[in-house]
Each structure stands twice: as C-alpha cells, then as structure tokens.
Amino acid sequence: MTKIWMSTDSALPEVKRMAKYKALAVAFSYPDESFFKFFPESSSRRNEMPSLYDRLFRASEIWLYTTEYLAKNEFERSRCLADIMGFYRAFRLEPEKDRPDSLAAEFEFMHYLIFKRLHAIQGKVKDAKAKASICFDAEKKFFDEHLYPGAKLIAAKISSQTKNNFYADIAKDMVDFLKSEKMYLGKN
Secondary structure (H helix, E strand, C coil), X not given: CCCCXXXXXXXXHHHHHXXXXXXXXXXXXXXXXXXXXXXXXXXXXXXXXXXXXXXXXXXXXXXXXCHHHHCCXXXXXXXXXXXXXXXXXXXXXXXXXXXXXXXXXXXXXXXXXXXXXXXXXXXXXXXXXHHHHHHHHHXXXXXHHHHHHHHHHHHHHHHHHCCCCHHHHHHHHHHHHXXXXXXXXXXX
16 A cells, blocks of 8 residues: 555645646646746746747747646557546546646646545545545556656756746746655655
C-alpha cells in the first residue's frame, strides 16, 4: 500500500505542492485578468504578455499539448487523449477551455488531486484513507505517464526558442519543480 496518510501538521508540503501546480496552470494559460491577479509582478507588462504568448505558443512550433510531443502518430495521440480523459472522468472532471492534454489542464488536474487527497486526509469524507490512497495513486500515475514526460519536452522547446522572459523563467522553474516531484512521488 502506498504511504499517503499524514497528520494535518505534515500537510504543509502538500499545500505548497498544490499551490505550485496551480501557479504553473495559470502561467501556461493565456495571460488574461486571472493571470495578472496571480502574477501581479507582470502587470507592468500587461500589453506585452498576450503578444509574447501568441508569438511563442500560437505562431511558432511550441505546442502546449503534451501528446504533441509524446505521440508518434494519430492513433497513439487518440489513445493518449482518451487515457487522459479517463483520468479526468474518473474524478468527474471535464476540461472546459482547452484540450485535455493542455499543460494548463494537466497542472490543474494535479492541483485538484492533491486538494482531494488533503480533503480526505482531514477526515471530511467517508472511507477517507482509501480515497486519499486513490488520489495519490492517480497523482503518481498521471504524473509519470502524461505530465512529466510531456512537460519536460515542452520546457526544452521553450528554452531553445526564447531567453530572458517570463516563459523562459517559468519553463526553468517548471523543470526544477517537476524533478523534485519525480523524486517525491517516487519515494512514496
């Protein structure tokens, strides 16, 4: 059985992980008002950020979809998208704004899984320990099969095509965080 049960005192690292996933989800979403609320330090670049996003992720070959980097053909892409949707549907979720394999959606899903697990750990649901274990197992599997391999390749593509801007910095930050997550999820 996976070790996931923790006291509420040890939930702080989980809250920090959850917040980091949320920050990355927002960072790789289109820079609208919610983006600037989350990243107020970028508010002075309010007019520049949307055009930077468009130039990097809409006009160039940097796709913010993990299956674009992981699937070798259309059949494999369909299988990966169906698998990702299987994860979402298992937790009664449906992507609203974008494809299920968008980097923002995948980060948001990891945020949600940690939230659900913490909710269970705090004993607010029936069969809390089992539900927390299900969430943690989903975190590990989704991370290993979809998020981590695709996000690394997206970050490498961003780093190779842009330097010294918000997205180059966030790509480096993302890789560092995902490496720490790989270690964290592998130890449990």
